Structures are given as C-alpha cells and as structure tokens.
Amino acid sequence: MPLSRDVFLKGHIDKLGVLIAILAAYGAWSPFASLRANRIVQGEGFGLFSALPAPMAWLLVAIILMGSLVALFRREASPRILAAATVLMALAALVGEAAAHLTPSENNYARVAPATGFWLLLFAFSLLAADGISRMRPDPKLRLAYLIATVGILSLIILSGAWTDLSVMKEYAARDDVFWREASRHLALALGSLGAAALIGIPLGVVCERVPAIRATVLTTLNLVQTIPSIALFGILIAPLGWLAIHVPGAYAIGIRGIGAAPAFVALFLYSMLPMVANTVAGLAAVPRESREAARGLGMTSAQRLFQVEFPLALPVILTAIRIVLVQNIGLATIAALIGGGGFGTFVFQGLGQMATDLVLLGALPTVGLAFFSAVVLDALIDMNSIVPARKEAR
Amino acid sequence: MIEIDGVSKIYDGKTVVDDVTLTIEPRTITVIVGTSGSGKTTLLRMINRLVELDAGTIRLDGEDNRTIRGYELRRRIGYAIQGHGLFPHQTVAENIGVVPRLIGWGRKRTDDKVRELLSLFQLPPEQFISRYPHELSGGEQQRVGVARALAAEPNVLLMDEPFGALDPIIRSRAQDDLLAIQKHFSTTIILVTHDMNEAFHLADKIAVMDAGRLLQYGTPEELVRNPANGFVEAMIGVSERPFRLLSMGRVAEVVEPGEATGPAIDPGASQQEALAQMLWTGRRAAPVISPEGQVAARITLESIFKRAKGKS
Amino acid sequence: MRLSLPNLLRAFLLGLLLVFVMAPQTMEPLLRPLAQANAPVIYEQASLLSLTIQHLMTVIAATVAATMVAVGLAIFVSRPVGAEFLPLSRSLVNIGQTFPPVAVLALAVPVVGFGQKPTLIALFLYGLLPIFENTLTGLTSLPRAVIDAARGIGMTGRQSLWQIELPLALPVILAGIRLSVVIGLATATIGSTVAARTLGEVIIAGLQSNNMAFVVQGGLIVGGLAVLIYDFLSALERRAFQRIRS
Secondary structure: OHHHHHHHHHOOOOHHHHHHHHHHHHHHHOOOEEEEOOOOOOOEEEOHHHHOOHHHHHHHHHHHHHHHHHHHHOOOHHHHHHHHHHHHHHHHHHHHHHHHHHOOOOOOOOEEEEOHHHHHHHHHHHHHHHHHHHHHOOOHHHHHHHHHHHHHHHHHHHHHOOOOOEHHHHHHHHOHHHHHHHHHHHHHHHHHHHHHHHHHHHHHHHHHHHOHHHHHHHHHHHHHHHHOOHHHHHHHHHHHHHHHHHHOOOOOOOOOOOOOHHHHHHHHHHHHHHHHHHHHHHHHHOOOHHHHHHHHHOOOOHHHHHHHHHHHHHHHHHHHHHHHHHHHHHHHHHHHHHHOOOOOHHHHHHHHHHOOHHHHHHHHHHHHHHHHHHHHHHHHHHHHHOOOOOOOOOO | OEEEEEEEEEEOOEEEEEEEEEEEOOOOEEEEEEOOOOOHHHHHHHHOOOOOOOEEEEEEOOEEOOOOOHHHHHHHEEEEEOOOOOOOOOOHHHHHOHHHHHOOOOHHHHHHHHHHHHHHOOOOHHHHOOOOHHHOOHHHHHHHHHHHHHOOOOOEEEEEOOOOOOOHHHHHHHHHHHHHHHHHHOOEEEEEEOOHHHHHHHOOEEEEEEOOEEEEEEOHHHHHHOOOOHHHHHHHOHHHHHHHHHHHOEHHHHOEEOOOOOOOEOOOOEHHHHHHHHHHHOOOEEEEEOOOOOEEEEEEHHHHHHHOOOOO | OOOOHHHHHHHHHHHHHHHHHHOHHHHHHHHHHHOOOOOOOOOOOOOHHHHHHHHHHHHHHHHHHHHHHHHHHHHHHHOHHHHHHHHHHHHHHHHHOOOOHHHHHHHHHHHHOOOHHHHHHHHHHHHHHHHHHHHHHHHHOOOHHHHHHHHHOOOOHHHHHHHHHHHHHHHHHHHHHHHHHHHHHHHHHHHHHHOOOOOHHHHHHHHHOOOHHHHHHHHHHHHHHHHHHHHHHHHHHHHHHHOOOO
C-alpha cells in the first residue's frame, strides 16, 4: 500500500498512536465491568452498552474516539496529556456509574468490578499520558503539581462516593478500620527501616569511603545479603530474634519477637543497607578532586569539608539511594504479612487464601500507588538538588 | 577525481552546508579548514554518505555516489576519525582486517595486508598483532586507526581531525608519516581540521569553510597571497603570512651562484629553516650543498626577503 | 582454582547446599532444637531436590523468555525505526519498577488462576525491566567514535549491531540478567503462596505450622542458592568485561 506507507514516512500518523488506538478499540469492545453474585464466584462480563445507560456509553465512546484521534495525529505533548487526562477521568467517573447501574437493588452480596475492557482502556490512555509527559520533559515542580492534581482528583472521586458500589470499595467498607491500621503499619515498616538504614548506612558509607581496607568487605557482604530472597531472610531471622526475645532481658519489652514486625523490620533494614552505603561511597567518591583540594587549601577542617563541601555535592546520589530503598521497602513490606508483620500484604495474602480478587486488589493497589507516589516525589527531589540539571536525553 | 557540485545540507531548517562546489584532484591531499560549526565535518561525511545531502551531487570518478548502497560505498572509501574509533573488543589484527573481511578477502590475503600495514606504520607485527586497543599508547592507537582505514586499499581516504587527540610531538610525527604513506599508496586524502598549521603542513590544496559556506579553495600559497576575505586572512594569521610563504618554499628554488661562509644548508630544507639558520648565526648569506655534495651555490637574505614579500 | 578464602567459602556453601538438598536427614540433629518436641524436623511432603529443580526451572524459563523479549525490545527502540518509542519506554521501565513483585504475582492470579502460571508470568514481567533497562543503557552509551567508525568503514546496521554494539554492551546486559535472576529467585519463592511448586513451600509450611526447622531449612537452601548463582553470574560478567575496557 504505497499510500499509507507514504503517510507513515511523512510522519502524519504516530506509531505509538496506532498501538493506543488498537488497544482502545479492543478495550471498548471487551467487557467493561463484571457482575458476580457474591465476592468469590466467577463473574459475568458486560460490554460498554450494557454496563452503562446508553447516553453515558455514547459519551464514553465519543471521548475514547477523540482520545484515539489525538494519539494518532497530534504529536505535541500538551494535547496528548490533555486528551489522556480527559479519557482517564471519564473512565474513572463512569466505572463507578457502571457499578451503580449493574448492582441489583437491595442485594448486598453482588459485586461489580472493572473488567478487561476497563483495564485495557486504562492502560492505553495511561500510555498516552506517560508518552505526553515524557515528550514534554516537565521540570520537577511541574511533575509534583501533576502528581498532586492526580491524588486530589482520586481523593475527590473516592470521597464523593462515586465508587461506593465498586467491589474493591465494598471490601474496604467491610474493614475500613483494619485498612488504616495496616496502612500505618506498612508505612511504619517501610519508613522506619529506611530511617534506621540512613542513620547507620550513611556514616558507614563515609567510613568506607575513607578506609578502603574495609570497603570491599562491607560492600560484598551487603551485596550478598541483598541477593537472599526476602521470605528466606525473614525466615532465617525468626530463630535468632526469637532466641533474643527469650534470653536477653529487656529485649521482649522493646518489641523484639521471633514472629511479627521485628524480623520484618530487621530484614528490610538489612536490605536497605546496600543502596545506602554503596551510594554514599559513590557520591563521595565522585566529588571532584579540585573541590576537595580547594576546601583544604582554604583551611577547612575535615568535618567542615565533609558537611560543607562533600555532602552537598554527594546529596543527589544519596537521595537516589533513599528513592531506591523507599520503593523497594514499600514493595517488600507486603511480604511481612507472611510472618505476621502486618501491612497491606495482609489483604493480599488473605485475598489469595479466600480466592477473593477484590481483597487482593485492596492490598495491591495502595501498595503500587504508594510506591509510585514515593518514586515521583523523590525523583523530583533528586532533580531539584542536582546542581547540574539531570541530563536531558540527547536526540 | 572527486567532484562536489552545489552541495547543501539542512538540519532542522538550519543550513549547515550551503551550496559548496569544489573538485579534488586524484592523488592529492586536500585539507578542509574551519572553526567548529563551519560545516566541514558534515561536508566530509557527505562524501561517504554518513550524512545524506539535501541538494547537489557528489561524483567519484564521474559516478554519482548515490548510485550504490551507502555501506558498499563506505567499504571503498577509507575513513579515520579523531579518537581513532577502534573496536575495543577486537585485537589490532582484527581491527585492521575488518573491512577486508566485510568484502570477503581470504584469510591469507587479509593477514598479509595486516602485516604489511603494521610494518609500514613501524608497529612490529609480532608484537602488536594480538594486542587489544587499550594496551596501546595514544599514538599507536591512532596509527592502527589509519592502518584500518587503508586496509582494503581504498583510492580515497577521508580523515576527520585524525590527529586531534595527540600531543604536539607525536602529532607532528604522525603528520610526517601520513605524507609518506600518501606518497607510498598514491591515495587521494581529504582531511578535516581546525588547525591551520596542520593544513599548511599537509595540504596540496586548502578549502576554508565558515558558517556552511566555502570561502576559498586554493593552494596554500594562493591563500596567503590572495586571501578571499578577512576571515581567511584571520585564519591564516596576519603576522604569520611571510613565514607561511617561506615554509612552503624549498631552498633549491632560490639558490644563486656565488660563495658564502659558515655551515652549509641542504637544498631540500624549507626557506624558513634557512632564514632561521642565517638569523641565528648572524650571516647574510649561506652556502648550499649541491646534490653531489659540493658547495656550488648560496642562499642570501635578500632572496628570502623577496620571496617572503606579499602584495604591496 | 586458587585456595583463597572466597573460594573456600564458595566450596563450603556449595557443599552445605548439596547436603541440605540431597541428604536432608543428615541435618536433622542440627535442626532438631528448632522444632517442637514431636514435630517433624525435615520437610518430607516433597523431595527438596525436586523442589529445588522446579524452583530453578521456573526461574530459568522466565529469565530466558524475558531476556529474548527485553533484548529484542531494547534493540528495537535503539534503532531509528523504534526511536519514537525511546522516551516512552524509558518512563515505562521507571514506572514498572515501582510495581512490587508480590503485587504482580497477586494480580496475575485472577487472570490465569493458581499454580505455576501466575509465578511464571510475574517472573517474566518483572524480569523484563532490568534486562531491558540495562540493554538499552548498554546500547545507547557506547563510545560515539566506535559506532561512527563502524558505520564509516561500511558496516550495515545489522553488522554493526551483531559485531560491535551487542558484544560491547554484553557486560551491561549480563548485569541486567543477573539482577533479573536474583529478583526471579525471590519472586519464585513467594510463588508458593499461589501454589507454585518452589522452595518457598518449605518456608510457608514452616510458618503455617509454626515449625522453625522448616523455615530455617527452606531459608538456608533458597539463600544459599541465590548467593551461589549471584556469585557465578558476577564472575561471568567480569570475564565478559575484561576484554572490552578501553
């Protein structure tokens, strides 16, 4: 087909746009929501037009069509972001509407969940949004603004009650007090172990940078700890911590147990040490020789050099370690539930045990959201603290 | 012969090479000089189609260079660049033999060629053949880079700032080597540099470029005597002009019958060297040795004076 | 093999692992104090050897598939045809890595059911990211002069890719595969919670029946395996790297 080939060559059609349009078409044609008689049986899928009242279905089709056309023919960043945001908001609003529409009245057991079509559409237009944002290369402040806007819109949707009839929200409603308790335990585990690792890892990194003799040993050991699968490390730690709790006076009183949050905390702490120490060493080692020499030449003491010259210059690399550790810990903290440590993992593993997908989602979605949120915030912080702006991709 | 005819290149609406026309005679060295951003490298890369031209034509021995595939064209043309671009995971022999392998020379023929080139570049084959690039000094890497460019016996060799990464002493030796190699193989060489001294040292003809345009194309002497404009004059260096002229002339060209005292001067030396000797020893004339070894003539300050004088 | 401390440690760890897997009964006296009075000390619902092999096969299958797809994709976006996808693919990898492996595992269950399948899917998807990222870094951060020279002397795109770019990027690609294997070993362990047959089964069984002997047994085998594999892959990588430092 010489004609379409020509169109491609001239760049009128965006290649990613083609992918998005195909996904969107397939998604619009697949079941949009599914209805189940109760929370664990197989569901029945409903297409757009049976899941939604006709005018709303037509509206959504029109919005998806508009979004696909933008993806196909507009290559500038702003229209792509705007189109993606419009489609995503329409999806968010209408999936709640579908739940209200499909749920039989006076039936507390029936569950309505988003189905394949919804997830495909969500994926397609998140791709478009990601593409638009990576084309625009927004500065860190703008990225934070996007993030806050997204969180704000999501909170508004949830608070407005638009999603109340969705199955995940029903799972939440059934255990809202437990949810927030596990959420705070999850955060406490992830952030607490990060804090402890920073408190010990950064000074250890400074020492390692200055004393080459111990550097290799420390880094190799931490590297090996890092390779031990989390659940194995949790398990291995149970025995010694249990022994401590029984045999060391006072250990039990400060919360040391064989089972529960203590081994999880220690394991997360151990995993966090490698990025903290290695990046501190790398960040300090990358401080230009001239800067160190100049600081000495100006008569700074070694403490002054460390705090006024070396740390500020190494800060972006150390912040990168914090980003790595935080994202990693938020993910790993889910596994703590297996040894009674609590956190969002509780819902994931309970859900798997009961074959209740909605409960799995109640644990998994906040974990993913939290990890994503932390990554964006810390990436922005890293960029703001780099003296040389983060390297833009060369084209 | 290479004919560059009305060639232009436009990047994102900016003309980086603007309607350049020049003809390069076979078996000569042409040096393209210009500041960074003058379009000299782009012009060079259009000859072997690393960059495709937007207007005009380039003909190699009468044949439009777009009539064959880009990679086949490039296998026929030698290419050497600054920082040598040696493949770090291949030995010296593999690096030099890469183009012969691409065009399907036999193993024996390739090996022989590799050895011949190594010897020619004063790198003893037994010592160098199985070394890796990171085990060589900067000067050695550069020589291997040029040897690789010459391995498939190309008629034309393109060089992009080939000596840019070398320190001054090694650099001037590499330039002398290049002159010898060019005589040996009779290769047509086109070399890009921003260093005017290098251009005067090597060139049969110099092309001066600025902001994508060809300002002047001529022999070094033409450039010094009749610079096309202020930019060419500045590139040559106003206070350098008489010395540039003298550096291009040989003593033999200005000998006259007569006698002089003091150490004799070789007729093949440059007039600049003769001037320096006479200034240093405080003489107004110096004897010149004939090819047979007898002192038959002399060179005088007066004759050098005449020779170094530009237009009035 | 020199008789150095690291080599002795390697040999010791390998020996310990082999005894644990092939003849677990010999370890009983050591583990006995960890189990309750009349509880079994050695896990016997399945042979530890077969679990180890299944664990490794799961990781190998997923890593091979992930390597082929990820390297292919990275090559695609680093060529002119796929250049349009380059910025997006970078952000996707960045976003993808914030997804915890457990979440991927748990979310695969509703789609494909329990057993080996969700584990393979999670391993494959999660394994893609480090390999893709590293291959892309390897291919896009090669010295410009080398790439320019490869084209300049008349290599076709394919020749340059196979003879120059991929060999030079190999150490970085291997590092990606190593990361992917380490994550895979861990994720496969958690796979037991969705009924995949892996060594995680031993640990989970121990946690459920409050039998520390099982937990420690499983933990030591999985941990030892991971450390040895990591060490082996690092050595492979160093060997690949030796040739190309310039």
